Amino acid sequence: MKPRTKRSLMVLGGLASLGLASALVLDAFRSNLVFYFSPSEVAASAVPSGQRFRLGGVVEEGSLRREGQTLRVSFGVTDGARTVPVHYEGLLPDMFREGKGVVAQGVMDTGGVFVADQVLAKHDENYMPPEAAQALEDARLVANTEVSTAWTGGGGGTP
Amino acid sequence: MIPEIGHFALTLALLLACVQVVLPLWGAARDRTAWMALGRPAAAGQALFVLVAFACLMWSFYANDFSVRYVVQHSNTALPWAYRLAAVWGGHEGSILLWLLILSGWTLAVALFSRHLEFGMLARILGIMGLISIGFLLFILFTSNPFDRLFPAALNGDDLNPQLQDPGLILHPPLLYMGYVGMAVPFGFAMAALLAGKLDAAWARWTRPWATVSWCFLTLGIALGSAWAYYELGWGGWWFWDPVENASLMPWLVGAALLHSLAVTEKRGTFKMWTVLLAIIAFSLSLLGTFLVRSGVLTSVHAFATDPKRGVFILLFLGIVVGGSLLLFALRAAQVGLGGRFATVSRESMLLGNNVLLMVAASAVLLGTLYPLLIDALGMGKLSVGPPYFNAVFVPLMAPALFLMGIGPIARWQRADAGGLARRLRWALAVSLAAALATPWLAGGWSAWTSFGYFLAFWIFASVAVNLGGRLAARPWREWWRVLRVQPGSYYGMLVAHVGMGVLVVGVTTVGSYEIERDVIMRPSETASAAGYVFRLDTISQRPGSNYIADRAVISVFRNEQRIAILTPERRIYTAAQSANPMTEASIDTGLTRDLYVALGDALEGGAWIVRIYVKPFVSWIWGGGILMALGGGLAVLDRRYRRRVAQADGCVAPVAAPPPPSYPDTGAAVPKRVETTA
Numbered sequence: 001m002k003p004r005t006k007r008s009l010m011v012l013g014g015l016a017s018l019g020l021a022s023a024l025v026l027d028a029f030r031s032n033l034v035f036y037f038s039p040s041e042v043a044a045s046a047v048p049s050g051q052r053f054r055l056g057g058v059v060e061e062g063s064l065r066r067e068g069q070t071l072r073v074s075f076g077v078t079d080g081a082r083t084v085p086v087h088y089e090g091l092l093p094d095m096f097r098e099g100k101g102v103v104a105q106g107v108m109d110t111g112g113v114f115v116a117d118q119v120l121a122k123h124d125e126n127y128m129p130p131e132a133a134q135a136l137e138d139a140r141l142v143a144n145t146e147v148s149t150a151w152t153g154g155g156g157g158t159p
Numbered sequence: 160m161i162p163e164i165g166h167f168a169l170t171l172a173l174l175l176a177c178v179q180v181v182l183p184l185w186g187a188a189r190d191r192t193a194w195m196a197l198g199r200p201a202a203a204g205q206a207l208f209v210l211v212a213f214a215c216l217m218w219s220f221y222a223n224d225f226s227v228r229y230v231v232q233h234s235n236t237a238l239p240w241a242y243r244l245a246a247v248w249g250g251h252e253g254s255i256l257l258w259l260l261i262l263s264g265w266t267l268a269v270a271l272f273s274r275h276l277e278f279g280m281l282a283r284i285l286g287i288m289g290l291i292s293i294g295f296l297l298f299i300l301f302t303s304n305p306f307d308r309l310f311p312a313a314l315n316g317d318d319l320n321p322q323l324q325d326p327g328l329i330l331h332p333p334l335l336y337m338g339y340v341g342m343a344v345p346f347g348f349a350m351a352a353l354l355a356g357k358l359d360a361a362w363a364r365w366t367r368p369w370a371t372v373s374w375c376f377l378t379l380g381i382a383l384g385s386a387w388a389y390y391e392l393g394w395g396g397w398w399f400w401d402p403v404e405n406a407s408l409m410p411w412l413v414g415a416a417l418l419h420s421l422a423v424t425e426k427r428g429t430f431k432m433w434t435v436l437l438a439i440i441a442f443s444l445s446l447l448g449t450f451l452v453r454s455g456v457l458t459s460v461h462a463f464a465t466d467p468k469r470g471v472f473i474l475l476f477l478g479i480v481v482g483g484s485l486l487l488f489a490l491r492a493a494q495v496g497l498g499g500r501f502a503t504v505s506r507e508s509m510l511l512g513n514n515v516l517l518m519v520a521a522s523a524v525l526l527g528t529l530y531p532l533l534i535d536a537l538g539m540g541k542l543s544v545g546p547p548y549f550n551a552v553f554v555p556l557m558a559p560a561l562f563l564m565g566i567g568p569i570a571r572w573q574r575a576d577a578g579g580l581a582r583r584l585r586w587a588l589a590v591s592l593a594a595a596l597a598t599p600w601l602a603g604g605w606s607a608w609t610s611f612g613y614f615l616a617f618w619i620f621a622s623v624a625v626n627l628g629g630r631l632a633a634r635p636w637r638e639w640w641r642v643l644r645v646q647p648g649s650y651y652g653m654l655v656a657h658v659g660m661g662v663l664v665v666g667v668t669t670v671g672s673y674e675i676e677r678d679v680i681m682r683p684s685e686t687a688s689a690a691g692y693v694f695r696l697d698t699i700s701q702r703p704g705s706n707y708i709a710d711r712a713v714i715s716v717f718r719n720e721q722r723i724a725i726l727t728p729e730r731r732i733y734t735a736a737q738s739a740n741p742m743t744e745a746s747i748d749t750g751l752t753r754d755l756y757v758a759l760g761d762a763l764e765g766g767a768w769i770v771r772i773y774v775k776p777f778v779s780w781i782w783g784g785g786i787l788m789a790l791g792g793g794l795a796v797l798d799r800r801y802r803r804r805v806a807q808a809d810g811c812v813a814p815v816a817a818p819p820p821p822s823y824p825d826t827g828a829a830v831p832k833r834v835e836t837t838a
Contacts, residue, residue, distance in 0.1 A: 024551075
């Protein structure tokens with residue numbers, strides 16, 4: 001093989017593997033984005049059905065129920081305007097409290113219940129997950145101004 | 160009074176840092192020895208004053224000086240004294256001060272241990288490191304002064320975040336910062352080489368130990384952070400692909416690429432521009448990590464600051480450092496030169512492959528970490544990139560890198576013989592394939608992924624054996640001990656670090672494939688079983704601790720009717736915190752081949768408790784692998800060629816230029832004339 005042919009082959013091979021790597025990365029990336037939605041957006045049917053997403057808000061006061069002596073719990077996540085019922089089976093994080101910020105990840109079932117497989121709570125007393133804070137802020141804006149155009153819907157969208 | 164001394168010391172350190180930047184850099188440009196000579200004392204003075212400031216802050220914490228705002232926010236009289244001292248870096252201001260202290264420590268180390276460097280080069284390195292110091296000093300003095308007073312003084316402090324009250328806090332941040340900040344040294348070397356327009360084998364030789372040491376600290380810091388998350392968070396996970404973890408993983412990956420690229424630059428004089436670029440990227444990613452973690456843009460335990468001024472400052476500083484260094488690179492890289500040529504099959508090409516893979520992996524992690532922030536900043540919504548993305552990308556990128564890890568060290572520099580390589584490695588390949596197919600079957604559950612993971616690990620072990628065997632095979636066995644003794648430290652360092660990677664892969668594969676997790680509801684004297692172990696809840700009672708009250712369970716673990724461990728998970732309520740948030744304190748029986756992990760959940764009515772039980776086979780191998788990698792780096796740095804040169808240099812009074820490189824044996828691969836010929 002001539003040196004020049006060899007060099008071209010090397011360059012081609014390099015480009016091909018780089019292209020392959022990029023394709024791999026971008027494909028994995030696209031299929032693993034998880035979006036945040038607030039309870040108001042869920043109520044407004046902004047969420048495509050069957051899609052996994054993160055629900056951010058505050059655990060509604062007095063909503064935490066445990067199903068007998070099992071690991072199954074249910075609670076409401078609210079942004080002040082709307083509330084979404086959530087079902088979860090497993091250990092709740094240490095910082096999980098009624099009236100405090102929470103982020104749950106999962107899917108909506110057909111009955112309008114959010115089935116979570118992961119529940120994240122804030123990390124300390126003064127800390128509110130930004131997603132939950134944003135949800136509260138959005139809901140407050142809607143309630144106060146009554147001009148729905150003031151709300152930009154920060155959190156929706158599809159990939 | 161003490162806090163004011165600390166504040167004043169920081170101001171003096173800033174002035175000295177300015178001297179350390181301006182005069183040596185100017186002197187190096189004008190070739191004035193006296194000005195260049197100022198770099199060293201200025202660096203020493205700066206380090207001294209930063210140390211004074213740090214000591215003042217430590218004293219304020221120790222003495223419970225609640226007139227200092229930062230102390231009030233992060234300490235409490237009930238906190239044990241060791242945690243009070245560690246609380247210095249339990250918040251934003253103090254951790255930036257720790258960063259600065261470590262930076263000035265590294266600068267001082269460069270000033271002390273680089274007498275063999277050319278005078279102008281040392282002056283430039285100190286000047287560049289001084290510039291970074293100035294950035295951080297300004298950041299502390301203008302946006303995050305830890306010595307700010309509170310008036311009127313508080314009666315008691317708000318307490319340290321209970322999750323941080325752990326021995327991990329004492330070690331994890333300093334180790335990690337040693338690694339992060341240590342990347343500033345190769346960065347300084349790279350900048351100095353660009354400024355001088357000169358990059359030779361001596362440069363690479365003296366950059367290598369600094370890059371290696373900081374990479375080792377980074378490795379240990381990450382491993383410790385992972386272990387801490389494992390036992391503290393109570394979820395039993397060892398890696399979460401949390402943005403903060405990613406922030407430390409990216410410089411680690413690039414640092415690993417830098418180590419390998421530096422080896423080529425030293426041995427073969429190739430990859431010069433690439434090495435310089437890697438040094439720039441590694442440090443930039445360290446700074447980016449600081450920005451991500453400390454600016455409050457992330458949702459994380461590590462995110463302290465919420466003041467937007469700080470975020471803007473770090474972002475600006477990041478822009479100046481990255482932009483300035485890349486500009487200098489663009490202007491000067493051509494002068495540095497490309498270096499020698501090499502064939503398609505050679506050790507160079509394999510190291511290039513390793514470098515490209517590591518860089519692509521780092522970029523993929525960067526994409527997944529920054530994309531959600533970018534989308535949020537553009538107001539296009541909030542989203543997160545989950546662990547499945549990182550796993551899907553990381554595994555296929557690291558697998559070929561691990562495969563190359565087996566071949567590269569055996570291949571010859573410049574031109575290797577593909578057939579000869581295949582012949583040398585065929586048994587290693589056959590043995591590791593057979594063992595990889597058999598192991599999961601013996602372990603009780605065969606899957607292709609598990610087998611593949613084991614194959615990569617066994618392949619690394621087998622190729623290390625082939626490598627070592629190749630050095631011995633040429634000699635009669637009576638001389639083996641002597642042959643082993645003359646091999647340099649860097650050779651053993653490489654082998655140990657590679658074995659460490661294999662150990663890590665074994666741990667990751669085994670835990671990923673065979674761990675058992677059970678959430679159960681237990682009353683006293685009830686049992687639950689997992690993976691052949693029977694867990695019995697004996698008692699559960701309240702017990703006071705130093706600054707908390709705990710519900711403490713006693714759980715006996717039986718195997719084959721025999722009690723093998725007693726675990727005592729706790730659920731603590733820290734009394735000083737305003738709220739009554741409980742903290743889970745998991746109890747773990749650690750073993751070489753398995754961890755038994757129990758965490759206590761909520762109490763239910765009727766004396767029942769939720770208990771989470773894990774059986775995690777080989778999980779400790781993950782951290783063991785990290786320790787081996789760091790150990791390997793340590794062996795490489797202790798290589799006798801560095802010590803010999805230092806000993807020589809100590810005799811020199813005025814080191815004007817580096818003496819010509821002496822010719823002692825190195826990794827045996829530098830020139831094809833050594834033992835390598837066994838193929």
